[in-house]
Amino acid sequence: MAFESMEEWLKCSQDKNISAAEAVILEDMSDRGVSREETWARMSAMWNAMKSSEQDYDRALRSHSGLVGGAAGQMEDYLKAGHSICGDVMGKVIMRALRLGESNACMKRIVAAPTAGACGVLPAVLVTAAEQDGLSDEQMTEALFTAAGIGQIIAARAYIAGAMGGCQAEIGSASSMAAGALVCLRDGSPEQMADAAAIAMKNLLGLVCDPVAGLVEVPCVKRNVIGAVNAMAAADMALAGIHSTIPADQVFDAMKEVGDQMSSALRETAEGGLAATATGRAVSERLKSSL
Amino acid sequence: MNLYDILGPVMVGPSSSHTAGAVKIGLITRRLLGDAPAKADIALAGSFAATGKGHGTDRALAAGLLGMQPDDTRIPNSLELAREQGMEVHFQEVQLKDAHPNTALLHVTAAGGRELELQASSLGGGRIMVNKLDGIDVNFTGESHTLIVHNLDQPGHVAEVTSMLSHKSVNIATMQLYRNKRGGYAVMVLETDQPIPEDSIAWLSHLEGVIKVTYLNTMQEDEHGL
Ligand code: SF4
Numbered sequence: 267m268a269f270e271s272m273e274e275w276l277k278c279s280q281d282k283n284i285s286a287a288e289a290v291i292l293e294d295m296s297d298r299g300v301s302r303e304e305t306w307a308r309m310s311a312m313w314n315a316m317k318s319s320e321q322d323y324d325r326a327l328r329s330h331s332g333l334v335g336g337a338a339g340q341m342e343d344y345l346k347a348g349h350s351i352c353g354d355v356m357g358k359v360i361m362r363a364l365r366l367g368e369s370n371a372c373m374k375r376i377v378a379a380p381t382a383g384a385c386g387v388l389p390a391v392l393v394t395a396a397e398q399d400g401l402s403d404e405q406m407t408e409a410l411f412t413a414a415g416i417g418q419i420i421a422a423r424a425y426i427a428g429a430m431g432g433c434q435a436e437i438g439s440a441s442s443m444a445a446g447a448l449v450c451l452r453d454g455s456p457e458q459m460a461d462a463a464a465i466a467m468k469n470l471l472g473l474v475c476d477p478v479a480g481l482v483e484v485p486c487v488k489r490n491v492i493g494a495v496n497a498m499a500a501a502d503m504a505l506a507g508i509h510s511t512i513p514a515d516q517v518f519d520a521m522k523e524v525g526d527q528m529s530s531a532l533r534e535t536a537e538g539g540l541a542a543t544a545t546g547r548a549v550s551e552r553l554k555s556s557l
Numbered sequence: 558m559n560l561y562d563i564l565g566p567v568m569v570g571p572s573s574s575h576t577a578g579a580v581k582i583g584l585i586t587r588r589l590l591g592d593a594p595a596k597a598d599i600a601l602a603g604s605f606a607a608t609g610k611g612h613g614t615d616r617a618l619a620a621g622l623l624g625m626q627p628d629d630t631r632i633p634n635s636l637e638l639a640r641e642q643g644m645e646v647h648f649q650e651v652q653l654k655d656a657h658p659n660t661a662l663l664h665v666t667a668a669g670g671r672e673l674e675l676q677a678s679s680l681g682g683g684r685i686m687v688n689k690l691d692g693i694d695v696n697f698t699g700e701s702h703t704l705i706v707h708n709l710d711q712p713g714h715v716a717e718v719t720s721m722l723s724h725k726s727v728n729i730a731t732m733q734l735y736r737n738k739r740g741g742y743a744v745m746v747l748e749t750d751q752p753i754p755e756d757s758i759a760w761l762s763h764l765e766g767v768i769k770v771t772y773l774n775t776m777q778e779d780e781h782g783l
Pocket residue numbers: 383384427428429432433434436437474475476477481482483485486489534
């Protein structure tokens with residue numbers, strides 16, 4: 267069985283004196299009855315797929331509905347001009363998150379992480395980190411094990427689907443996973459990893475799932491950006507030694523409680539939030555008659 | 558959830574339930590038919606009907622019927638490919654009582670005349686569940702080797718199947734029995750840990766009282782395209 271709490275996970279890695287990622291690998295080997303080589307190869311394939319999905323972006327593509335496409339291209343041009351507020355590194359993270367979100371909407375190949383709607387958060391953050399710090403594919407594969415370990419705990423205690431718990435469960439979870447992975451890549455302690463995951467989730471707690479016309483386009487594409495940027499900020503805070511007052515496990519439990527209280531109109535049904543705005547409804551009507 | 562339910566699948570967007578799951582429903586239909594469908598009538602229910610077009614659900618289902626996996630980059634063009642390869646596909650909307658919100662009902666016919674009707678739901682994260690097979694309620698995911706036997710509801714058929722499996726050292730993971738009415742038409746669905754030899758499947762299908770045998774081998778690599 268996979269770990270069901272951050273506490274259990276950290277204790278296991280401490281007791282056995284192994285890294286958090288290593289503890290996840292061992293758990294997966296016993297859980298699915300596979301060899302180390304098997305799970306390593308599969309995870310490194312995920313990393314390769316993430317890298318190529320980011321590369322495959324085509325700024326000329328538009329989604330079937332025509333609502334999204336081209337934004338990452340605009341961001342790229344803007345960054346080239348050199349006046350961005352966020353600076354080069356953050357600017358690239360923003361551009362990459364847009365690329366993935368748009369590629370997904372345009373039926374390109376992506377890696378669901380943890381869902382297709384939130385597929386941009388991890389690659390945006392990780393591809394940029396690898397480039398910036400000159401990290402190897404092995405290090406990135408290990409980081410993905412850490413990220414997946416965090417996701418497993420979130421899935422066990424709360425949810426990872428917008429239809430169940432709102433966008434906090436998708437973009438929030440992706441952000442929490444990415445934050446923890448970043449801390450590991452910077453050789454932070456397991457406690458710092460847990461702090462980063464907790465902080466990232468806290469910052470997105472309550473985020474609703476309100477896709478216009480029920481499509482994974484608006485606001486999903488841009489929410490990948492906030493998930494990625496938030497993950498970087500949370501990781502930096504944790505690495506600075508700033509603690510999360512509420513421990514990660516309790517944050518995830520709170521996410522579940524908030525999700526349970528969320529009206530169904532705010533859980534992917536496209537009946538509330540942005541989907542129910544005048545513009546959201548007009549778009550939905552237009553698509554109904556044209557599709 | 559296992560690690561790769563969290564990271565993955567690698568898939569063509571935009572939605573794991575409306576796109577990746579739909580490809581899998583098409584694919585499992587093709588595998589259960591045991592042949593390339595020449596004709597497919599597909600009815601979309603619930604959210605598949607409401608937002609399916611925008612999510613490419615129609616193209617995803619057709620792609621699966623053509624033998625594509627959820628990460629095949631040709632999925633967006635599957636309807637054109639189907640036309641080129643002579644596979645006739647029709648879509649319509651349907652209301653289904655008590656069905657999961659993301660459900661499709663497919664009626665497929667192979668060139669040789671073999672037919673299959675299947676109702677399946679996409680549960681999220683790319684996972685699916687087959688709910689009905691040729692009108693009879695069933696419950697299986699297609700993630701294990703699955704043997705489906707349609708037979709007349711008379712004594713002895715379950716024993717024939719299970720003793721054949723034990724003879725071939727195939728361990729049964731789950732077993733379900735369904736029938737439309739006493740003495741009528743029955744279906745057994747067995748999920749097994751090991752693959753079942755082909756000659757044993759052939760032997761089963763020739764038994765008296767056995768109407769149809771379908772076998773889904775999870776190890777089977779689908780050729781891409783027809
Ligand atoms: S708004 Fe809903 S569909 Fe869009 S990314 Fe968030 S959870 Fe997914």
